[in-house]
Amino acid sequence: MSDARRPENAPGDHPNVSPAxxxxxxxxxxxxxxxxxxxxxxxxxxxxxxxxxxxxxxxxxxxxxxxxxxxxxxxxxxxxxxxxxxxxxxxxxxxxxxxxxxxxxxxxxxxxxxxxxxxxxxxxxxxxxxxxxxxxxxxxxxxxxxxxxxxxxxxxxxxxxxxxxxxxxxxxxxxxxxxxxxxxxFENPLFIDALTDSVEQAYANIAARPDMLVVSYHGMPIRYLRQGDPYHCQCQKTTRLLRERLGWDSTQITTTFQSVFGPEEWLKPYTVDEVARLARDEGKKKIAVIAPAFSADCIETLEEINEEIRESFEQAGGEEFTYIPCLNDGDAxxxxxxxxxxxxxxxxxx
The missing domain is CATH 3.40.50.1400 (Rossmann fold)
Structure with a gap:
């Protein structure tokens, strides 16, 4: 039922108006x-x-x-x-x-x-x-x-x-x-706190601590960065603030970019390649992946990260892959x- 009413003192043919x-x-x-x-x-x-x-x-x-x-x-x-x-x-x-x-x-x-x-x-x-x-x-x-x-x-x-x-x-x-x-x-303290809590809760439920936390962001052509788009810098700051809030050093966390499309060079390192390199060249057999640029799980996280990127890691010799869900509708x-x-x-x- 509409709560629109004719305004007080308005003429009888005045259209009804809803309360502001x-x-x-x-x-x-x-x-x-x-x-x-x-x-x-x-x-x-x-x-x-x-x-x-x-x-x-x-x-x-x-x-x-x-x-x-x-x-x-x-x-x-x-x-x-x-x-x-x-x-x-x-x-x-x-x-x-x-x-x-x-x-x-x-x-x-x-x-x-x-x-x-x-x-x-x-x-x-x-x-x-x-x-x-x-x-x-x-x-x-x-x-x-x-x-x-x-x-x-x-x-x-x-x-x-x-x-x-x-x-x-x-x-x-x-x-x-x-x-x-x-x-x-991206730098709001409550947002960083919520990300931190999600990482700590995920790690508490993993039997063996991951060797690396991969912080994967949606990518974009490098050309956009050169044209003045601040996205890359903001992503890097989120990772830094998350690392500081967790109390970790830089050897435990890394920033990558996913979802490359078309022939141009995009922001690097590419997540799909980096997780394989970590397993193959650095012996990081256990990793966790989080995607802070997404406020809700979607095709890029549930299918691309948890299926395609997981497969790339495992084919390169990785053994334990943990995807940390987006913040979604969690209380924090x-x-x-x-x-x-x-x-x-x-x-x-x-």
């Missing part, structure tokens, strides 16, 4: 609707047509994408998604986890701020779209929206494109809400995100 609220809109990368060819093709087409992701000239990139890549890749990507698909709910793990995070954060915000706030989530690619959720918030009376890209580290292909889509959605609104965007939180992560949200609500909500 503040919207908190979480955003993640996105997910296909299903694992079949056409669902995958639609999702990959939207993702790989984004100039923030692939910035080659359209005249050069689109024929290659439409005629070659999108003819073949939906089959292989669909198979990868199928191997991790949440069959019970008919959706990807990223969708399940992001919804769980949103529900828990909504509970926290409701306890703190009552009906002053509305918490929801959207995806940059696929569904639920950013546009649909901005529209829903405006319809519900949100005159302010705090937009929170769930990427600890800034990158043009993640944070920036999510922000682009948010502001495109605002452009369509007649009564445009005031907006704020949460800045990257939710409390960290809630604290970041409250900090960004200052001046809007007392």
């Amino acid at each position: 609220k503040t919207g908190i809109l979480l955003a993640n990368l996105g997910t296909p609707d299903n694992t079949d060819y056409w669902s995958m093709r639609r999702y990959l087409n939207e993702f790989l047509s984004d100039r923030r992701v692939i910035d080659y000239p359209r005249w050069k990139w689109q024929p290659l994408l439409q005629l070659i890549i999108l003819t073949k890749r939906p089959f292989s990507s669909g198979a990868a998604y199928k191997s991790i698909w949440n069959e019970e709910k008919g959706e990807s793990p990223l969708m399940t986890i992001t919804r769980d995070q949103t529900e828990k954060l909504a509970d926290v915000m409701r306890d703190r701020h009552g009906d002053q706030v509305m918490v929801d989530f959207c995806m940059r690619y696929g569904n639920p779209s950013t546009r649909s959720k901005v529209r829903r918030m405006v319809d519900a009376g949100c005159t302010r929206i705090l937009f929170f890209p769930l990427y600890p580290h800034y990158a043009g292909a993640t944070s920036a494109t999510a922000n682009d889509q948010f502001f495109r959605a605002l452009m369509e609104e007649t009564w445009q809400p005031t907006a704020r965007v949460v800045e990257p939180y 992560h939710i409390q960290a995100l809630a604290a970041i949200i409250d900090d960004n609500l200052k001046g809007w909500i007392g």
